[in-house]
Amino acid sequence: MKPAGTVVAFGHAAALAAAELDATALACEVLGPGEDLFRRIKQAEPGSLLLVLAEDAGDPGLAAAAKAARILRRRGGGEALIVLPAADANPGPDARERLRWAAEQTEACVVQPVRSSWADAVRCFLEPLSVFGLVGVDAGEVHKLARAGSFALLHTRQETLEEALGLPGVREVLLSCRLRPNATLREVDEPAARLREVAPKDAHLVFAGPEVPAADEGPRSVAAVLF
Numbered sequence: 001m002k003p004a005g006t007v008v009a010f011g012h013a014a015a016l017a018a019a020e021l022d023a024t025a026l027a028c029e030v031l032g033p034g035e036d037l038f039r040r041i042k043q044a045e046p047g048s049l050l051l052v053l054a055e056d057a058g059d060p061g062l063a064a065a066a067k068a069a070r071i072l073r074r075r076g077g078g079e080a081l082i083v084l085p086a087a088d089a090n091p092g093p094d095a096r097e098r099l100r101w102a103a104e105q106t107e108a109c110v111v112q113p114v115r116s117s118w119a120d121a122v123r124c125f126l127e128p129l130s131v132f133g134l135v136g137v138d139a140g141e142v143h144k145l146a147r148a149g150s151f152a153l154l155h156t157r158q159e160t161l162e163e164a165l166g167l168p169g170v171r172e173v174l175l176s177c178r179l180r181p182n183a184t185l186r187e188v189d190e191p192a193a194r195l196r197e198v199a200p201k202d203a204h205l206v207f208a209g210p211e212v213p214a215a216d217e218g219p220r221s222v223a224a225v226l227f
Contacts, residue, residue, distance in 0.1 A: 002048055003028050003046075004026060004049065004126060005028035005050070005126045005129070006028060006031065006051070007021070007029070007030045007031065007051045007052075007053065007126075008031045008050070008052045008065075009032050009053045010037075010053060010061065010065060011056075013055075014033070014053035017117050018030045018118065020218070025131060026126050027047075028130070037068075042075075046072040046077025046078075047078065048139070049081070049129060049146065050072050050073070050077045050080040051083060051126065052065040052080065052081070052083065053121075053122075055085075056085060062082070062105070065082045066082065066105070066106035069082065069107075078143060079108075079143050079146035080108040080109065080148070081108060081111050081146050082108045082109070082110050082111065083154075084112050085113075086112075086113040086114070086115065086116060087114050089114065089115075090163050090164050096151075096227070100151055100227070103150055103151045108148055109147060109148060109149075110151040111151070111153075111154055112153050114153050114160050116156040116222065120218070120222050121224075123176065123222050124154060124222035125145075125146060125174070125224070127178070127208070128142055128174075130210075131210035131211060132210070133211040134179055135177070135185070135207055135209030136209075137207070142174070142206070145172055150171070150226055150227060151226070152225060152227070153224070153225045153227075154222065155223045155225065156222055161223050162198050164225045165195075165199050165200065165203075166198075170203050171226050172204040172205070172226040173199055173203055173223060173224065173225050173226065174208070174223065174226070175191060175195055175205070175208070175221060176207075176208045176210060176222050177191055177207070177208070177209045178210060178221060179209050180211070180212065180216070182214070183209075183211070185209075191221055192205075
């Protein structure tokens with residue numbers, strides 16, 4: 001059976017972020033850095049979603065990430081997301097154009113975390129596919145969001161999320177509310193209602209509510225704003 005996802009981590013910091021994840025719960029395989037990384041990529045059973053955690057946002061880092069994604073797609077993997085190192089603020093116009101260029105060049109969806117992390121990107125896109133919760137989402141919707149040539153800004157903080165929603169070109173938003181076992185639907189309904197208020201009227205909104213363990217130290221919600 002094809003795993004829900006394959007996570008490839010380039011570099012020590014990305015590997016530490018990937019180590020925060022419960023690969024069993026996420027039904028994914030995590031491939032960490034090492035001299036034999038590409039050999040392991042060529043032998044892996046690729047997942048329906050591919051998340052490549054790039055060591056840096058420069059051309060060499062993008063080239064390595066794109067190569068990994070291409071190999072996995074050729075082996076039958078699904079849509080690829082290349083996740084860059086985190087930024088402290090929403091990118092300006094020039095930086096957004098760089099993200100768009102990177103997405104076109106790599107033929108992937110490029111994700112820029114904003115005051116969030118590589119692990120949060122995996123949580124946002126992969127948990128709705130693999131973790132049961134109060135609010136489920138059709139897997140096809142997540143795959144459509146991760147289309148090649150697009151880019152996304154990833155948020156765990158309301159203030160930076162709302163700032164991103166005011167940027168030009170917003171097409172879709174994926175809001176994944178990470179619910180603890182004693183949660184109620186109110187913990188999804190209230191953020192969803194707020195998102196409907198502030199998001200562009202023509203943006204497609206997707207909501208998910210995967211249930212995570214009570215001791216999970218990750219964020220309460222993660223949102224990807226896609227352009």
